Amino acid sequence: MKNKIIKDEVTIRFAGDSGDGMQLTGSQFTNTTALVGNDLSTFPDFPAEIRAPAGTVPGVSGFQIHFGSKPIYTPGDQCDVLVAMNAAALKANLSNLRPGGVIIANTSGFDKRNLGLAKYEDVNPLEDESLKGYELYAVDISKLTKESLNDSGLSSKDVERCKNMFVLGALYWMYSRPLEPTISFLERKFAKHPEVADANIKALKDGHTFGEATEIFSVRYEIQQAQLPAGKYRNITGNKATVLGLVAAAQKARLPLFYGSYPITPASDILHGLAALKNYGVRTYQAEDEIAAVTSAIGAAFGGNLAVTGSSGPGIALKGEAIGLATMLELPMVILNVQRSGPSTGMPTKTEQADLLQAFYGRNGECPIAIVAARSPSDSFMMAYEACRIALTHMIPVLFLSDGYLGNGSEPWRFPQSEDLPAIKVSFDAPRHGDDLDPYKPYVRDENYVRPWAIPGTQGLAHRVGGLEKQNETGNVSYDPQNHELMTKLREAKRDKIADDIPLQDVDNGSDHGRLLVLSWGSTYGTIKSAVQQSRGDGYDVSHVHLRYLSPFPRNLEYLLKGFDKILVPEINNGQLIKVIRDTYLIPAIGFNKIQGIPFHVGEVKAKIRELLD
Amino acid sequence: MEAKKMFESDLFTVLEKADAVIPDYSSKDFSSDQDVRWCPGCGDYTILKQVQNLMPKLGINREDMVFISGIGCSSRFPYYMNTYGMHSIHGRAPAIASGLKAIRPDLSVWIISGDGDSLSIGTNHFTHLLRRNFNVNLLLFNNEIYGLTKGQYSPTSHEGSVTKSTPVGSIDHPFNPLAVALGSDGTFVARAMDRDPKFLQDMLERSWKHKGTSMLEIYQNCIVFNDGAFEMFTDKKSRPVETIYLEQGKPLIFGDNNDKGIRLDGLKPQVVDLNDGNYSQDDLWIHDEQDAIKAYILARFFDDPHRDGHLPRPFGVFYDVQRPTYDDLLNQQVQSVISQKGKGDLDELLRGSETWEIR
Numbered sequence: 001m002k003n004k005i006i007k008d009e010v011t012i013r014f015a016g017d018s019g020d021g022m023q024l025t026g027s028q029f030t031n032t033t034a035l036v037g038n039d040l041s042t043f044p045d046f047p048a049e050i051r052a053p054a055g056t057v058p059g060v061s062g063f064q065i066h067f068g069s070k071p072i073y074t075p076g077d078q079c080d081v082l083v084a085m086n087a088a089a090l091k092a093n094l095s096n097l098r099p100g101g102v103i104i105a106n107t108s109g110f111d112k113r114n115l116g117l118a119k120y121e122d123v124n125p126l127e128d129e130s131l132k133g134y135e136l137y138a139v140d141i142s143k144l145t146k147e148s149l150n151d152s153g154l155s156s157k158d159v160e161r162c163k164n165m166f167v168l169g170a171l172y173w174m175y176s177r178p179l180e181p182t183i184s185f186l187e188r189k190f191a192k193h194p195e196v197a198d199a200n201i202k203a204l205k206d207g208h209t210f211g212e213a214t215e216i217f218s219v220r221y222e223i224q225q226a227q228l229p230a231g232k233y234r235n236i237t238g239n240k241a242t243v244l245g246l247v248a249a250a251q252k253a254r255l256p257l258f259y260g261s262y263p264i265t266p267a268s269d270i271l272h273g274l275a276a277l278k279n280y281g282v283r284t285y286q287a288e289d290e291i292a293a294v295t296s297a298i299g300a301a302f303g304g305n306l307a308v309t310g311s312s313g314p315g316i317a318l319k320g321e322a323i324g325l326a327t328m329l330e331l332p333m334v335i336l337n338v339q340r341s342g343p344s345t346g347m348p349t350k351t352e353q354a355d356l357l358q359a360f361y362g363r364n365g366e367c368p369i370a371i372v373a374a375r376s377p378s379d380s381f382m383m384a385y386e387a388c389r390i391a392l393t394h395m396i397p398v399l400f401l402s403d404g405y406l407g408n409g410s411e412p413w414r415f416p417q418s419e420d421l422p423a424i425k426v427s428f429d430a431p432r433h434g435d436d437l438d439p440y441k442p443y444v445r446d447e448n449y450v451r452p453w454a455i456p457g458t459q460g461l462a463h464r465v466g467g468l469e470k471q472n473e474t475g476n477v478s479y480d481p482q483n484h485e486l487m488t489k490l491r492e493a494k495r496d497k498i499a500d501d502i503p504l505q506d507v508d509n510g511s512d513h514g515r516l517l518v519l520s521w522g523s524t525y526g527t528i529k530s531a532v533q534q535s536r537g538d539g540y541d542v543s544h545v546h547l548r549y550l551s552p553f554p555r556n557l558e559y560l561l562k563g564f565d566k567i568l569v570p571e572i573n574n575g576q577l578i579k580v581i582r583d584t585y586l587i588p589a590i591g592f593n594k595i596q597g598i599p600f601h602v603g604e605v606k607a608k609i610r611e612l613l614d
Numbered sequence: 615m616e617a618k619k620m621f622e623s624d625l626f627t628v629l630e631k632a633d634a635v636i637p638d639y640s641s642k643d644f645s646s647d648q649d650v651r652w653c654p655g656c657g658d659y660t661i662l663k664q665v666q667n668l669m670p671k672l673g674i675n676r677e678d679m680v681f682i683s684g685i686g687c688s689s690r691f692p693y694y695m696n697t698y699g700m701h702s703i704h705g706r707a708p709a710i711a712s713g714l715k716a717i718r719p720d721l722s723v724w725i726i727s728g729d730g731d732s733l734s735i736g737t738n739h740f741t742h743l744l745r746r747n748f749n750v751n752l753l754l755f756n757n758e759i760y761g762l763t764k765g766q767y768s769p770t771s772h773e774g775s776v777t778k779s780t781p782v783g784s785i786d787h788p789f790n791p792l793a794v795a796l797g798s799d800g801t802f803v804a805r806a807m808d809r810d811p812k813f814l815q816d817m818l819e820r821s822w823k824h825k826g827t828s829m830l831e832i833y834q835n836c837i838v839f840n841d842g843a844f845e846m847f848t849d850k851k852s853r854p855v856e857t858i859y860l861e862q863g864k865p866l867i868f869g870d871n872n873d874k875g876i877r878l879d880g881l882k883p884q885v886v887d888l889n890d891g892n893y894s895q896d897d898l899w900i901h902d903e904q905d906a907i908k909a910y911i912l913a914r915f916f917d918d919p920h921r922d923g924h925l926p927r928p929f930g931v932f933y934d935v936q937r938p939t940y941d942d943l944l945n946q947q948v949q950s951v952i953s954q955k956g957k958g959d960l961d962e963l964l965r966g967s968e969t970w971e972i973r
Contacts, residue, residue, distance in 0.1 A: 035970050181968070230973055234966045244964060251960045258717050278951040280958035283944060285716055288742040292709035295702070295739075299682075299713025302700060303721070304629060307713070325703050415969075418960040428629065439647050456680045456698040456714075456721050457629050464646065464693050466701030476648065477693065 002212075003219045009068030010175065010223060011076030014167075015093045016085030016109075017054050018047055018061045021164040026063025027410075028168060032181045033067045034235040034412055037225035040067035041377075041526060042410045043075035043599075046349045055117035060092040069224040073376075073526030075409060077601035083167055085109050085141070087118035090125060102135045104170070106163070108142035137216055141166055148206040152199040162203040169207025176222050179204060231414040238377035238406035239266070241413065242336065243273035245384025247280050250306045253392055253424040256281040258300035260293040260309045265348040266404040267312050267338040290318035294335070298322060301331040302465075304428060304455035306388055310336030313355045314345065316399075317362065323397055324363045325467045327491065330443070330451050332391035332398075336384070339403040341597040350597025351405035353522045354573035359399045360551060360580060366488045368495040370394070371551035373401040375525035378413035380406060383548055386502075389424045394498050395450050401550075403572075405599055406523045428453050432460030439463075443475040448501075449494035496552050505554035509533055510543025513563030516612055519589070520570055521547040521577050524600055528570060531605035540613050547577070558585050566612055568592055570605055631720070639670035646696045652687060657808035657834035661755065662694055664811055665724075668818045669697075674722055680714065681724045682707045684731040687762045688755035688834070691726040705736020708743035708752065712940070715748045719941040722822075723750040729770040730760050733789045737769075744798035746940040747826045753818075754791060754831045759840035777839075791831050792913040792932060796906070801826040803909065803933040807833035809848040813859070813929065820931055826939050847927055860912070860930030865898035868926050875899075876925075883911060883925060901930075909933035 012029070016022045023044055030042050045062035052059035066076035078098040084090040086109030097103065110126050125131055126138045145163040152159065165186075172179055183201050190197035211217055236244075250257035259282065261271045275284040283305075287293040294309040301307035309319065316337045326333045339355045341347035355362075359371045372387050374380040380402055387400040429452035432440070442463045443451050454461040463475060471478035472486055509532045520528045525546050532544040545560055547553070561567060561581070569578040570592040578591045592608045594600055637643070644666040652658045669676065679697040683689035685704035692699030698721075702710050707725045715723050725743075732740040732754050743752065759777065760766040766779040770791060774783040795803045802824040806817040814832065821828035833844040846852045858868040858876070866876035873889050875898040886893040902908055909932045915925040 031968065035968060037970055037972060225972070228972050232965070232969050232971050234969045236966070247958075247963060248960060256717060258713065260713055277958060277963070278948045279955040280960075280963065281948075283716060283948060285713065285944075287709065287712075288738055291706060292712070292739055292742070295706040295709040296713030296716070298702070299710040299715075300717045302680075302710070303714045303718040305717045321703055322706065329700070415964045415966070418964065455629060456718065457631060457678055459675070459677055462677050462696055462698050464648075464695075464699035464701065466692070466699075467703055468701060 002217070004176070004222050005219055006222045006224065007068075008070050008223070009066065009072065010081065010221065011064065011066040011079040012081040012083065012171070013062055013064045013079040013093055013096060014083045015060055015062040015089035016083075016164070017088065018051055018059050019054060020061070020085045021161065022061045022063050022085070025164045025168050026065060028182045028185060029171065029177075030065050030235060030410060031185070032172070032177045033065065034233070035181055036177060038067040038069060038223055039072040039226035039228055039412060040065060040235075041072050041075045042066070043405065044408045048347070048349050053117070055086060055088055055114050057088045057092050057118060060089050062089075062093060067223065069226050071226065071228075072411075073530045074599070074602060077603055083171070085163070085167070087114045087120055087125070091118045091120065097134065099133055100135065102137065103131060104137045104139065104167070106141040106167070107138050108140050139216065144206070144210060145203050148203055149199050152202065153195060154199050158196065159199070162200050165200045165203040166207035166210070169204040169209075170211040170217075172204075173208045173211030174217060174220050176220060179208060228412065229414060233412045233414050235410055236378055236381075236413040237269075237408060237410040238374060238380040238402055239269040239338065239408065240273055241378050241380035242270055242374075242384045242400070242402060242407070243277070245381040246274065246306075246308055246334070246388060247277055247282060248381070248418065248421055249385045249388030249424060250281065251418065252421055253306060253388070253426045255304070255306040255392075255426060256283065258283050258285065258297060258305040258307050260285045260287050260296035260300070260307070262287050262290045262293045262311065262315060264312045264315050266340055266407045267310050267315075267336065269407065270310050270336060270338070290315040291322060294319040294322040297333055298326050298329070298331065301326070301333050302329070302456070304453070306334075306392065307332070308334040308336065308388075310338070312338050312340045312348075313342045313358065316355060316358060320363045323369065324365060324367050326397045327363075327367050327369060328467050328470070329465045330395045330491070332395055332453070334384075334387045334391050335397060335399045337399060337401050338407045339401060347597045349404065351403045351523065351599065352572050352595070352597060353401070353403055353524070354576065354595075355401065356521070356550070356573070356576040357579065359401060366492065368492045369551070370396055370398040370495055370498055371401065372398065372549055373522045373547070374406055375522065375546055375548055377406050377409050377411045379548070381413070385421065389422065390498055390501070392424055392426050393450070393501065394448065394494060395453060396495060396498075401522060403523050426453070428455050428458065429461055431458045434460070439474070441473045441475065443470055444473050445490070445494075448497045449490055499552040499555050502549045502554060504556045505545060505547070505560055507560065508544040508546050510536060512543070512560055514543055515541040515564065516543070516566045516568060516609065517561065517564035518542060518544045518568045518570065518605070518609065519547070519561070519577070519581065520544070521550060524570060524572060527600045527602050528605055530602045531609060534602065535606055535609045540609060542609050542613065550577075553584070561585055561587055566590060568608065568612060570600060570608065572599065636673055636675055639676065641666040641670060644669045644676060644696050646694055648693045650694050651690065653838050655837040656687070657757065657836070658688055658691070658755065660808045660811050661753070661814065661832055661834065662691060664815045664818060666695070668815060668822065671819070672722065672822060678720065679722045679724065681726055682711045682714070683726040684728075684736055685762070686728040686731045687836075688726055688728040689731060705731050705734070706739060707731070708736065708739040711750050712743060712746065712748050715750055715941050716944055719749065719945060725750060725752040727752060727754055729754070729756045729758060729768045729791070733769040733791060733794065737794075741794065741798040744795055744800035744827050744829060747801050747937050749825050749827070749939040749941055751821045751828045752830070753821075754829065755834045756791060756831050757834045757836040757840055758843050759836050761836045761839055765839040790913060790916045793910065793916070795829045796910050796913055796933060800829050800933070801935050801937050802828040802931070803913070804829070804931040805831045805833070805929050807844060807847060807929065808835060809844070810929070817930070820934070824934060826937060856926055858926040858928050860901050860928050860932065862901055862903050862931070865895050865900055867895070867898065878911075881907070881911060883915065885925065903931050903934040906933065906935075
């Protein structure tokens, strides 16, 4: 009987060649881990190329999962366990492994050829002294898989493909996870190729047995159920949660959903997700370009649908003029920006939150729109829902910000019941009957400065809208100087009035006044929450406010900001929220910025907090 | 009033539509309260009038009509129509119309565009609209010049055109709009001109009747910046020899006394004299709107001196075929998924396939 050690959190990184099935391995481990009730957070790290040369460092695909019996807010700064299927995977990821961490290396991925491709020259890191600060398990996984599947009748290439399941089986043993969820997944996935399903399942089981039997692994670990709030959970990625948020909003508003989009990393999964939901009244339109994607959505908004377009930064840049048109037309529209590293093409598979100022100001003329931002993968659901609610209720384009880290990352989600979701009330302007009607006035406003939504086909409401400045109320073209100023102010007042319709800002951690406030937005939430929590545990007087509504800001934000001696604004950009905060509230906020295409580490934020308080 | 879904696949009633009696419209009912502001003598006036004259014949409510334009002189058009309308941004009207028609196949959607709008800044949307074959009508006002920006050459201006931006003559080879439309697999391609209003009216009606994207190019005279660009097709003297009117199933005849015809020598059009005893009407090319190859040869009657020699300019329907429309296919697909899977249940979607419970 081997020793069993109870741990409260573990971070594992699966790394291998793009063709080694690491994403699948990682997502299966995640799924099983979710089902046993651990809290978790994941981060897939894709190579930039679809199929970079096999065995090279650019071809390495990684998947990190941080799970535990305590609350987990980030995918983990450093991993405790690195699974390296080849030499390149070790080379690319060793710096992420904590000192003393575990390396499980597939020795056949460290042959002369692989070492050369990973540019290890002639030294095998598994055999020299370079890994002596780590706990190294060198196992010939390829060979063991081959032996396991001797009688499978599969080609040697297909057998080789099963080695990820062997590794997964071994890790399931090591971390005391059940095999059944993955077995039933494999049966479903390979339903048409039972021989492939059988081989994968055998490799998985033999990997598990190997863990049990071999003398190489001396201990196994137990991670108990997390104490999450009671309820029903599922695991979800940010992009998938965004899809559900949009569909839920459409259903609650009782409107069909139109999604106009052009494929772009890392937003395409939203298009894929929505395209599969036609039976929810969803129509997806893969347009010829980003401009057609947004303008088709404008057409759909004019026609009375919940209209959404989605992209990443470069695509949003192309949509700018049309977002201006939607602002002039005062039609409801949601624009999704799953941000990536920029400018220009930048680093498409790497994350960044550098499109905030684009969201605020990236259009010609005075063009106020509403902005919301998700703070975690599962929060993408609620903020996408809110984006739709605000757009439909206030007849305004709303920009929803997510990023590659949120979009592809996953976490457990205590999913809501549809009846518990806030109501979204939409009514189109009513028909008018009679022979002698005055011309319809599409720009008469209600107490929130919101104009009516008058859709084609409605009797007596025929009217023309357009990008030229509108005369107040009539909507006729107007070049009158006073009118232009009035309309500019009205469009802004309408956006600002949304502040009455969003929650007041809460303090995530700590008191509403004190020495230091950490102010954050977007995907840095989990990291900063952890850093603030740990710093408070260490006795530091620090609080955390995390913004999800960015334009307009919650009404009490100024009150909160003015209660602190210092305000720290950490961002994965060169300082963007901080500019808006300084400009809006005239406070001397302090920036903390990382522009490396990767998230903050908890340790980095903690160090900054200490620097400001010590 | 009973709420009627606009089409079967709608899960929700977006708009209650009564079985309204269509009013007995006159063309005046389609004039909005806005003053028309094109230059005096602009060809756009005639086109507006002919469109307004056509509308009462269509037998549909004006509220079910939507005119969508881009930017340019012609794109002011929707403001003057007492229907729904949108004056959008440069080149994008086809994309806006596509989004609208995708979700509202019940509407009669008209795109108003010009040569700069459709063939420069918006060519991408123009071509993709045609290949997708949304059931909409596109009126391409071609005046071979940028009017609203005051006189630069356009993508349809002839080589050598002297304009504000080409003081010593344009070196741009122009687009042949009909060839672009045919190359984009358009299902209805036709040409008319402002100065032949009756024929224009016929072509507008044919455009409306076609199910699919109807692309009607209208030669339109810009009186300020390119006056007389199409005069050879309208001038009484030159018109008989410079134009040829296409009629389905009829031979291609033109000339002062209908004394000339076009025959095909292989794939090469050849002008023949019907009086010199060598050819009779039986030898001539018979117009066939369903023949894509012949439509393309006709579109090449375009005075490209580099290759074609001089041929009369054809007017009429070059091509008219049926192909399923994008809006039908999209809504059929939605319908068929609903009938296979049933109407989606939101709670089932939120729950997903694998869940666990924490007590």
